Amino acid sequence: MAHGGKPQPMKGIRQLADHLDISIGTVSRALNGKPDVNEETRKRVLAAAEQLGYVANQSGRSLRQGTTNVIGLMIQSSRETVENSDNFFLTVTGGLQSVFSRHNLDLIMLPCPNDEDPYEYLKRMVARRVVDAMIISETQRIDKRFDLLAKAKIPFAALGRSLSGAQHPWADLDFDGVANCAVDRLVAHGHRRIAISTPASDINLGFVFVEGYRRALERHGISYDPALVIRAKSSEQGGYQVADELLRVDDRPTAVILIYELMAIGLYRRMMETGIIPGRDIAVVGFREAPRAKFLQPPLTCFRTSLHDLGVELAEILLSSMPAYSHIYPKTRRQTIWPLELVPGESDAFQRTSIK
Amino acid sequence: MAHGGKPQPMKGIRQLADHLDISIGTVSRALNGKPDVNEETRKRVLAAAEQLGYVANQSGRSLRQGTTNVIGLMIQSSRETVENSDNFFLTVTGGLQSVFSRHNLDLIMLPCPNDEDPYEYLKRMVARRVVDAMIISETQRIDKRFDLLAKAKIPFAALGRSLSGAQHPWADLDFDGVANCAVDRLVAHGHRRIAISTPASDINLGFVFVEGYRRALERHGISYDPALVIRAKSSEQGGYQVADELLRVDDRPTAVILIYELMAIGLYRRMMETGIIPGRDIAVVGFREAPRAKFLQPPLTCFRTSLHDLGVELAEILLSSMPAYSHIYPKTRRQTIWPLELVPGESDAFQRTSIK
DNA sequence: ACGCGCTCCGTAAACGTTTACGATACTATG
DNA sequence: CATAGTATCGTAAACGTTTACGGAGCGCGT
Numbered sequence A, B: 001m002a003h004g005g006k007p008q009p010m011k012g013i014r015q016l017a018d019h020l021d022i023s024i025g026t027v028s029r030a031l032n033g034k035p036d037v038n039e040e041t042r043k044r045v046l047a048a049a050e051q052l053g054y055v056a057n058q059s060g061r062s063l064r065q066g067t068t069n070v071i072g073l074m075i076q077s078s079r080e081t082v083e084n085s086d087n088f089f090l091t092v093t094g095g096l097q098s099v100f101s102r103h104n105l106d107l108i109m110l111p112c113p114n115d116e117d118p119y120e121y122l123k124r125m126v127a128r129r130v131v132d133a134m135i136i137s138e139t140q141r142i143d144k145r146f147d148l149l150a151k152a153k154i155p156f157a158a159l160g161r162s163l164s165g166a167q168h169p170w171a172d173l174d175f176d177g178v179a180n181c182a183v184d185r186l187v188a189h190g191h192r193r194i195a196i197s198t199p200a201s202d203i204n205l206g207f208v209f210v211e212g213y214r215r216a217l218e219r220h221g222i223s224y225d226p227a228l229v230i231r232a233k234s235s236e237q238g239g240y241q242v243a244d245e246l247l248r249v250d251d252r253p254t255a256v257i258l259i260y261e262l263m264a265i266g267l268y269r270r271m272m273e274t275g276i277i278p279g280r281d282i283a284v285v286g287f288r289e290a291p292r293a294k295f296l297q298p299p300l301t302c303f304r305t306s307l308h309d310l311g312v313e314l315a316e317i318l319l320s321s322m323p324a325y326s327h328i329y330p331k332t333r334r335q336t337i338w339p340l341e342l343v344p345g346e347s348d349a350f351q352r353t354s355i356k
Numbered sequence C: 001a002c003g004c005g006c007t008c009c010g011t012a013a014a015c016g017t018t019t020a021c022g023a024t025a026c027t028a029t030g
Numbered sequence D: 001c002a003t004a005g006t007a008t009c010g011t012a013a014a015c016g017t018t019t020a021c022g023g024a025g026c027g028c029g030t
Helices: A013-020 A024-031 A039-052 A058-065 A079-084 A088-103 A118-127 A144-151 A175-188 A204-219 A236-248 A263-273 A291-295 A307-320 B013-020 B024-031 B039-052 B058-065 B079-084 B088-103 B118-127 B144-151 B175-188 B204-219 B236-248 B263-273 B291-295 B307-320
Strands: A070-076 A106-112 A133-137 A156-159 A170-173 A194-198 A229-231 A255-257 A283-288 A301-304 A335-338 A341-343 B070-076 B106-112 B133-137 B156-159 B170-173 B194-198 B229-231 B255-257 B283-288 B301-304 B335-338 B341-343
Touching: A013 A024, A013 A039, A024 A039, A058 B058, A070 A088, A070 A118, A088 A106, A088 A307, A088 B088, A088 B106, A106 A118, A106 B088, A106 B106, A118 A144, A133 A144, A133 A307, A144 A156, A156 A307, A170 A175, A170 A204, A170 A307, A175 A194, A175 A204, A175 A255, A175 A283, A175 A301, A194 A204, A194 A236, A204 A229, A229 A236, A236 A263, A263 A283, A307 A335, B013 B024, B013 B039, B024 B039, B070 B088, B070 B118, B088 B106, B088 B307, B106 B118, B118 B144, B133 B144, B133 B307, B144 B156, B156 B307, B170 B175, B170 B204, B170 B307, B175 B194, B175 B204, B175 B255, B175 B283, B175 B301, B194 B204, B194 B236, B204 B229, B229 B236, B236 B263, B263 B283, B307 B335
Parallel strands: A070 A106, A070 A133, A133 A156, A156 A170, A170 A335, A194 A229, A194 A255, A255 A283, A283 A301, B070 B106, B070 B133, B133 B156, B156 B170, B170 B335, B194 B229, B194 B255, B255 B283, B283 B301
Antiparallel strands: A301 A341, B301 B341
16 A cells, blocks of 8 residues: 555556556456456456546557557548538537447547548558548448458448448438439429439439439439439539529429538529529429528428437447447448438429429 | 568568568668668668558557647537537638648547536546647636646647636637627617627636627727626527517617527527517627528628638647647747628618617 | 366566667778 | 778667466365
8 A cells, every 4th residue: 555645647557556566467457347357456456547547548558459449530621511511520420429439439530631532541541550440421433442441451331322332331311212202292293394403523422312313203204304413512602503504404494402402592592683583483402401491581491310310320330340349239230321301391382383 | 672562461660671671670760751861771661661551550659659649629519519510610620630631640539428527538538648639629717627738738729718727829719809899880880788699608708708798888888787698508599599588678679799690590580470670670790600691581790700710720829839840830829819700791780760 | 185177366478669779881080 | 000980770678558378376076
């Protein structure tokens, strides 16, 4: 028994062991809940650790057991993306962390600089061995990153499905379901000529979205017209351009489905400028629901979901694919298509008087 | 000279050294740019590292030199906070990372669980020695976390000023300046009875905001009435409550300044419900500017700033206080009050017919 | 008395790096 | 030629932890 207080700021497990007159190995085993240690000495160790404020040095532990207790979240942090993505990422992240923190896992954000190739960036991060697993977002249609991670034997899950490696774990919003529902609704209102917006980049969600739209049209016996698929940025300016495109197309569409609700701002504005009333002359359906959607006049018909819970699901999918946790999260579903709920507004509520 | 390709996935610096027939020490020195190594062998080493895809293991390096190359960003990740904070954190984070990534520093988000005391949480994170420095957000009026970090000798910078440790590095939005400007504008329009909203928690920004408001009133010879300071959550519901409070106060105010623009949704709604027209019967000024502010009818008068650049500034302030980087970022300013620019809307544009 | 199994604990090796220190070869200087 | 100085490199210790291995003590059955 030495002195009682906090003499030094606690250098390491060695000091703790000396203070207890126990070997360092036993202390380690006691702290980590290993079986071969007397219950009473374990209590003593835990009490001393608590009192002296000892917490294991992460670097030492990582070096020894080759695991870092860190999950990486890769995002393409283009400034424009971030400023437009609203609270999307942070909300999903909150869900991720609510799961990870239960297992003392830290989440580290790995933003790929704009001027670097995402693949090379990820390769570097993987080589540094700073993460135990990865979450990949903004998945491309064919995404080499999956092969890289698989080859490096790093567990991962994707926020967004992809064509490459369909067997990989992922969670994704139900883009095709939403497109389906939107088309159904618009057709029920008498619309036959329905446009849709999709991102200009080769991010996969755009393809899924359009594919759902195409199939829904087919189901209603409406022929698919590529001219009605309008590529534009997912931003206010993008919405403005979509409106311009709409007006330019022959046989002007009577409805439009937006991939991202923020685009409605620009769309509405451009429509007003040209004397077209959204919700009366052209029906509008937006993709996500956000607080700001309530500002729109007329209120935007859109789709709501809990991104937080999507994050939870994604975290559990990831953990279920990690050997150390798969006993806690059994591999039931390894892919999830996350449902959204229709929030009827007034932007598509009018009954179209059929012209034919 | 061994074989040329990529035989193994590169185990460590040892393998690289063997492959080059050079000692491991020299390889390390070559890679780290140390002076006592022949320029030609350095080139050979770098080439081989590139070819074999060698990247130093972070754990080993951290353990040896006691530095992790990781900056922690602590946030209180209450689900409500996150969902309401819009893109605030992520945008600031983007600015932080644009600086950090230049120095190969990773940013790790450390979200304090709702049910844990932030101080204890930070203490644990500090003890694990997983970060070289910290960025503290949502600073309280008096915030023990600063003392903790100072005692642990961990460099830090705060997003938001505080009363405790005024000498610490921080960057903060110009809350008092905004309050000042808002009051000036409203007084110029003939308002004398001006209410203000402030968060219910003891986060410091609320105090700064109200203090600026109080001083501005004083300057105009208007007496400060505590009944006009309305505490409410920074959310849509909070705005709804603010409207209710406004109507309940004797000698009803003719103007209100909101701490957070999202509150305007609820405020407008409640006003409409009671037959009061925002921007005509009561003037409204909001704090930040966000894309959604453009939805409001009448458009909200508010204040714009670049949160990305604020993040850049904050990162530079932090680095300037870290010995390893202070030669790159000289300690010129260690505190910054970040300016905002008025975005005139129509929510406060009417000229108040003086009743007196 | 002996062996066996069990519980508990100490010892020491590893993990991959950086770096202080000394060794070597070579050059310059006296 | 002797010596000092310089450039370059190899050796080995150290960082803090986990864990394989073995040993001590004990109870128990033969």
